[in-house]
Amino acid sequence: MRALGLIGAVSAIALAGCAAKPTEPTVADAIVRMAANPKAPSAGYFTLKGGPKDDTLLTVTSPVVIRVEMHESMTGGNMASMKPLDGGVVVPANSDVKFEPGGKHIMLYNINPGMKVGQTMRLDFVFASGLQLSAYAPLRAAGSAE
Numbered sequence: 001m002r003a004l005g006l007i008g009a010v011s012a013i014a015l016a017g018c019a020a021k022p023t024e025p026t027v028a029d030a031i032v033r034m035a036a037n038p039k040a041p042s043a044g045y046f047t048l049k050g051g052p053k054d055d056t057l058l059t060v061t062s063p064v065v066i067r068v069e070m071h072e073s074m075t076g077g078n079m080a081s082m083k084p085l086d087g088g089v090v091v092p093a094n095s096d097v098k099f100e101p102g103g104k105h106i107m108l109y110n111i112n113p114g115m116k117v118g119q120t121m122r123l124d125f126v127f128a129s130g131l132q133l134s135a136y137a138p139l140r141a142a143g144s145a146e
């Protein structure tokens with residue numbers, strides 16, 4: 001029981017640290033939806049919350065993924081396609097930018113096979129201002145409700 005109490009105290013401190021900085025962009029509600037086929041890329045979603053100044057998200061990486069790309073889905077006629085967001089994504093001051101199904105998203109290629117639904121993946125975000133953030137995304141099954 002003692003060990004459990006210590007873990008609880010450590011996670012409370014970590015959570016307080018995450019919530020504490022309204023002075024710069026933050027990342028909220030990150031999730032990764034694992035592809036049903038382990039050879040296919042998985043998709044990730046989150047909300048970028050702008051700080052007091054405009055900033056630009058340049059890259060997203062993960063220590064357990066070989067390659068992460070930022071994409072935007074487009075629908076034209078009956079074709080769904082996506083294009084890479086190579087120039088980064090502007091996060092205007094005091095505004096939310098959502099990465100969500102049917103819109104902007106990240107694609108994760110070659111996730112470490114040890115990562116399973118129900119676990120949590122670290123995502124690292126680098127901004128043009130030099131800001132670096134990490135978020136922890138729960139891994140969800142393909143087609144799950146949330």
Ligand SMILES: [Cu+2]
Pocket residue numbers: 071072082105106107
């Ligand atoms: Cu994509």
